[in-house]
Amino acid sequence: MSEDIQALPKRQQDAWDTRENILAVATREFSQKGLAGARIDEIAHQTNSSKRMIYYYFGGKDELYRQVLERAYLAIRAQEQDAKFENLAPDAALRAMIGHNFDYHFEHPEFVRLVMNENVHHGEHIAQIAGLKHANRSVIDQLAAILTKGAEIGLFRDSVDPIELHTTISALSFYNVSNRYTFQHNFGVDFGAPAVKARRRDQIIECVMGWILR
Amino acid sequence: MSEDIQALPKRQQDAWDTRENILAVATREFSQKGLAGARIDEIAHQTNSSKRMIYYYFGGKDELYRQVLERAYLAIRAQEQDAKFENLAPDAALRAMIGHNFDYHFEHPEFVRLVMNENVHHGEHIAQIAGLKHANRSVIDQLAAILTKGAEIGLFRDSVDPIELHTTISALSFYNVSNRYTFQHNFGVDFGAPAVKARRRDQIIECVMGWILR
DNA sequence: TCGTTTATGTACCATCTGTTACACTAAATT
DNA sequence: AATTTAGTGTAACAGATGGTACATAAACGA
Numbered sequence: 001m002s003e004d005i006q007a008l009p010k011r012q013q014d015a016w017d018t019r020e021n022i023l024a025v026a027t028r029e030f031s032q033k034g035l036a037g038a039r040i041d042e043i044a045h046q047t048n049s050s051k052r053m054i055y056y057y058f059g060g061k062d063e064l065y066r067q068v069l070e071r072a073y074l075a076i077r078a079q080e081q082d083a084k085f086e087n088l089a090p091d092a093a094l095r096a097m098i099g100h101n102f103d104y105h106f107e108h109p110e111f112v113r114l115v116m117n118e119n120v121h122h123g124e125h126i127a128q129i130a131g132l133k134h135a136n137r138s139v140i141d142q143l144a145a146i147l148t149k150g151a152e153i154g155l156f157r158d159s160v161d162p163i164e165l166h167t168t169i170s171a172l173s174f175y176n177v178s179n180r181y182t183f184q185h186n187f188g189v190d191f192g193a194p195a196v197k198a199r200r201r202d203q204i205i206e207c208v209m210g211w212i213l214r
Numbered sequence: 215m216s217e218d219i220q221a222l223p224k225r226q227q228d229a230w231d232t233r234e235n236i237l238a239v240a241t242r243e244f245s246q247k248g249l250a251g252a253r254i255d256e257i258a259h260q261t262n263s264s265k266r267m268i269y270y271y272f273g274g275k276d277e278l279y280r281q282v283l284e285r286a287y288l289a290i291r292a293q294e295q296d297a298k299f300e301n302l303a304p305d306a307a308l309r310a311m312i313g314h315n316f317d318y319h320f321e322h323p324e325f326v327r328l329v330m331n332e333n334v335h336h337g338e339h340i341a342q343i344a345g346l347k348h349a350n351r352s353v354i355d356q357l358a359a360i361l362t363k364g365a366e367i368g369l370f371r372d373s374v375d376p377i378e379l380h381t382t383i384s385a386l387s388f389y390n391v392s393n394r395y396t397f398q399h400n401f402g403v404d405f406g407a408p409a410v411k412a413r414r415r416d417q418i419i420e421c422v423m424g425w426i427l428r
Numbered sequence: 429t430c431g432t433t434t435a436t437g438t439a440c441c442a443t444c445t446g447t448t449a450c451a452c453t454a455a456a457t458t
Numbered sequence: 459a460a461t462t463t464a465g466t467g468t469a470a471c472a473g474a475t476g477g478t479a480c481a482t483a484a485a486c487g488a
Contacts, residue, residue: 014465040446041444055447187380
């Protein structure tokens with residue numbers, strides 16, 4: 001009990017708090033304005049700390065951005081791995097996974113926007129983050145397990161590629177967040193409205209299931 | 215023959231050429247780097263003209279960007295209206311429309327990237343372009359006509375919302391271009407590769423059709 | 429032909445922006 | 459207590475960046 005995990009030496013604790021605080025603010029700013037649009041001065045200003053500390057801990061704007069991006073990716077993969085649907089029937093498990101994917105995107109627009117921004121930058125920064133590739137395997141493995149199980153009992157079509165399934169699910173979930181502003185303007189539909197969201201969630205599940213079920 | 219549409223007075227012709235040249239370069243630059251990332255000096259440099267002319271014709275960076283965005287939207291809507299599938303059977307017509315939508319996104323990444331960028335900027339610029347809202351109606355009307363016809367002969371499910379159908383089609387087509395870089399990195403699949411493209415095109419058509427067919 | 433309008437080249441500015449030098453405080457270590 | 463080291467505040471800088479003042483050339487209408 002005397003060795004509480006929180007009980008770091010005061011300095012280390014302060015430093016850790018400062019880092020976390022900077023990362024939180026930077027995540028918000030980069031996701032709101034993109035890498036090119038965000039300003040170090042503005043991030044520093046919103047911090048409990050100062051611009052000096054950003055350079056002290058992160059070295060520069062690009063490094064800070066990379067850490068933000070890495071954290072965002074690790075967060076979604078962690079959440080995916082926490083969700084255990086393996087004891088459900090294959091169709092129920094797949095439905096749950098689609099719903100879960102949709103919800104994650106909906107509740108984490110900052111993730112969606114960071115990924116958008118990274119594509120604007122041709123993926124040049126994600127390429128410099130080691131280890132992400134491996135973390136991404138887990139989603140595919142989860143889907144593959146469900147697909148195999150479902151195909152074995154004749155519930156799903158044979159030979160569905162789990163990556164292609166993931167593509168379809170993510171595309172539908174992603175777009176509902178990424179294109180919210182232009183879609184709202186062009187067609188007067190607000191993907192963020194609760195009723196629209198709930199309806200869309202069901203539609204996406206049904207659309208994908210209809211594609212997978214035998 | 216003396217009244218050729220091309221035969222503008224020399225000055226007007228030159229001016230028009232300059233404008234078009236600037237817009238072409240600006241489209242490329244804004245779609246590659248986004249509004250915040252693109253540089254007026256760089257655009258000017260790639261032009262046959264000069265920075266001075268950008269300000270002379272367009273007034274400023276934001277105005278130039280807006281014109282670029284407007285042209286990109288008008289182009290896709292025009293292409294959609296040119297494609298006439300009304301004499302096909304409803305299912306064939308819908309298949310053709312999905313394929314057409316997919317192809318347009320694939321062949322016009324600059325459009326996809328401009329829309330991405332506009333969402334990064336919370337749609338604040340598209341909101342200032344008058345008349346786009348009206349142009350967007352045409353896609354929905356086309357889909358609505360096909361849906362009605364298909365439902366009447368019992369081929370399609372009843373009461374499919376054309377906007378929701380458009381959302382599904384666009385989401386699948388859009389993602390395949392917008393998330394090309396991160397997806398390539400995360401899962402090793404290149405949406406731009408011809409074989410991947412062709413396969414994905416079919417999948418999207420089948421996925422949507424499975425959702426609409428009775 | 430002449431004045432007027434349209435178009436364009438040059439040089440420059442004010443501000444923003446990422447980054448760093450320098451000085452200094454306070455905690456950890458011996 | 460002395461010394462080292464991690465952490466922080468202040469101020470400034472060098473280059474980039476969007477934008478403009480001024481002069482000028484070329485084409486058009488009279």
